[in-house]
Amino acid sequence: MLRENTNDLLAFMAVARERSFTRAAAKLGVSRSALSHTIRNLEERLGLRLLARTTRSVGLTEAGARLLDTIAPRFDEIEAELVAMSSLRTRPAGSIRITATEHPTYTILWPRVSELLRQYPDIKIEIVVDYGLRDIVAERFDAGVRVGESIARDMIVVPISPALRSAVVCSPAYVARHGVPATPQDLTTHACINMRLPTHDTIFEWEFEKQGRSLNMRVDGPAVVNTLALRLNAALDGVGLAYMPEDYAMPHIEAGRLVRVLEDWCDPYPGYHLFYPSRRQMTPAFALLVEALRYRA
Template sequence: MMRGSEHAELRAFVAISDHGSFVRAAAHLGMSASALSQTIRSLEGRLGVRLLNRTTRSVRLSSAGERLLSRLRPALADLDAAVAAVADARETPSGPLRLNASRIAAIHYIAPFVGPFLAAYPEVKLDVVVDDRLVDIVSGGFDAGVRLGERIAKDMVAVKLSGDLEMMIVASPAYLARHGTPRSPHDLGGHRCLSYREPTNGSPYRWELDRKGEKLEVAVDGPLIVTEPEMLTQIAQDGAGIAYLFAHQVRDLVASGALVHLLQDWTPAFPGFYVYYPSRRHMAPPLRAFLDFHRRSAHHRQSPPAACGMPAN
């Protein structure tokens, strides 16, 4: 039977092969380079073979080291998987789960299944902070965040929460009768556009348009700028100007003729909301339960209610 010290020696050997350096491997293992060197000497002495060819500048596996590594990796992976499976099976999700979400995501994609989730996991305490600003979830002490896919850093693990989304540029027939109909994004500069203030820096939101890869960011101007975009649907219906809103907010109004869909080929679908977190390793059981519960839920495959505003992280 393998002793604990022998297991540690084999782990140390794998770490050196992974990092290609005693110094980097020692930092990864939380020990000194000299202690790691002694560990490898002990392993080589016990096995009676040289596993590593060392110079002042490089570390390479010997032929014996290559053979050991090829057998050792799958064995250690199986061991890790067995331990993780037992730990997951015996640990009931409990304790705090802190999420940071934009307002739209919180209302339309989290709230609908929070009740059933808490009923299924009564020992989890869910703490949802609603903030349209894009925050650093790690420094903020959050387990995960919920944002539009395009806003998430590439080094994060992201799990899809909603289907793809689409925007619509709309105005009332009365407005168009008075001011004319824009035929291209450049025409928007001569119109009364209803604007929205960016939650992160307070600047006016530039309308993001895309036609077959031709991307534009249009700085619009008009009689109104708000921090609460939900106001704009009614104001657009009243003929005050042109608005840029989520399609599911105004689709029924367009179908009824209350609003007219403008520049249709400039607003293609884009990735929707995702739950994101820093790493799959050492995931807190409440977060794992939340993600698993969401996968089992059919809510993310349904269209959300028509009651939210413009892109907000």
């Protein structure tokens, strides 16, 4: 596609996001008829229908949705980098609100955020630890953190960690008393430390995967907790088996304080990602945060 057609793609993005030719035309500062002509020419050049038009609404065809998913992040990244350049001319300041679960908050967010706050005293960052799948737009968060497989498609997504693995662990004393499970199904005969998700008030199912086979297990045991630290302490104290992120347990596994079981059932899964609305106009402060968190292999 020729370089001069970039404006046509931007016009398509505006209509696709606004779901209205009238609103998109107003946003772009062009007439509705001119915008309609631009989209029609783009569709003719591609030989594909991108938008489904009715008298009341404008929607995306399958081809249109695929095109939007492909080009929108790239244009948004270019725009974000241009905005980030302004940080060279202005002093980054302002407040940023982020929601994340406990593990990435302590292992990724806070170490990098604390450094950012030391460098830029005019930036304020609020982190809300939460296990719910919050609507960050409706609840006025600037960004959220989730594993990559659970993020809505209309968000800008930035990787902030490598792939992750879970670990099932227990103390050597527990192994001496009860032995170890050979399969996830064996957990039904073991004492397990459950976790109640604070937001949804539900017990977390232990998730396993081996060679493409997925399995979710409901387990039972003498303790139910709602923080990662308590899960670890309960395992160290010999209360039972605990399910947790591998990196959180690894220092204790290497030191011999914990024994790992069912390792062959804990395949890697997509790592943590920062996500935020695609239409967000990035401030210098937010641009700095994104770059501070971005994972680089």
